[in-house]
Amino acid sequence: DSGVTQxxxxxxxxxxxxxxxxxxxxxxDLSVYWYQQSxxxxxxxxxxxxxxxxxxxxxxxxxxxAQQFPDLHSELNLSSLELGDSALxxxxxxxxxxxxxxxxxQYFGPGTRLTVT
Amino acid sequence: xxxxxxxxxxxxxxxxxxNITCSHNNIATNDYITWYQQFPSQGPxxxxxxxxxxxxxxxxxxxxxxDRKSSTLSLPRVSLSDTAVYYCLVGDREDNFNKFYFGSGTxxxxxx
Numbered sequence: 001d002s003g004v005t006q007x008x009x010x011x012x013x014x015x016x017x018x019x020x021x022x023x024x025x026x027x028x029d030l031s032v033y034w035y036q037q038s039x040x041x042x043x044x045x046x047x048x049x050x051x052x053x054x055x056x057x058x059x060x061x062x063x064x065x066a067q068q069f070p071d072l073h074s075e076l077n078l079s080s081l082e083l084g085d086s087a088l089x090x091x092x093x094x095x096x097x098x099x100x101x102x103x104x105x106q107y108f109g110p111g112t113r114l115t116v117t
Numbered sequence: 118x119x120x121x122x123x124x125x126x127x128x129x130x131x132x133x134x135x136n137i138t139c140s141h142n143n144i145a146t147n148d149y150i151t152w153y154q155q156f157p158s159q160g161p162x163x164x165x166x167x168x169x170x171x172x173x174x175x176x177x178x179x180x181x182x183x184d185r186k187s188s189t190l191s192l193p194r195v196s197l198s199d200t201a202v203y204y205c206l207v208g209d210r211e212d213n214f215n216k217f218y219f220g221s222g223t224x225x226x227x228x229x
């Protein structure tokens with residue numbers, strides 16, 4: 001158990017709909033990352049939040065957005081869903097970095113499997 | 118632009134030592150090299166991290182040459198349960214090290 005929780009575990013929805021995925025980081029971790037993993041594909045970095053502020057965006061579609069709340073949990077919002085958005089969505093957390101040398105030890109949640117029909 | 122390059126797949130037999138090499142020619146001075154293991158439908162799990170020379174823990178060893186343009190993950194005496202995808206990870210210096218690229222990973226298949 002990594003200490004990172006994600007809800008829901010599974011989500012089935014129709015094209016055009018909007019869904020929200022939720023992530024609670026490990027206690028004490030300030031950084032939250034979101035990744036997308038389609039079938040037989042590697043992990044695609046979507047977005048990184050550190051202590052409530054957006055730090056970096058990866059290959060995140062404009063239809064997708066995220067936020068990190070004061071209690072450090074994060075939500076990933078996916079709208080106008082398309083069939084191609086079906087994937088595993090992982091959240092990861094880490095202590096984060098504020099300068100100097102960087103440690104990239106991230107702890108991943110179990111993922112949310114999204115199926116768009 | 119790929120940040121890391123790894124073999125797509127490798128086969129091994131139980132009890133053998135497995136070495137997976139990752140190329141990261143554009144690694145930045147402050148970057149650490151981190152390896153993760155992922156089983157199907159599970160989130161990746163941290164294995165080991167290093168900056169230079171050699172790092173060893175209870176699971177694996179990580180060898181990093183002086184130029185740091187590559188690294189090798191060494192798994193001693195693998196078992197069937199080590200069958201997984203292994204990712205090599207370095208930071209993205211173009212965006213203040215806040216983006217992370219996992220690359221395509223290496224699918225290790227351990228046979229009995």
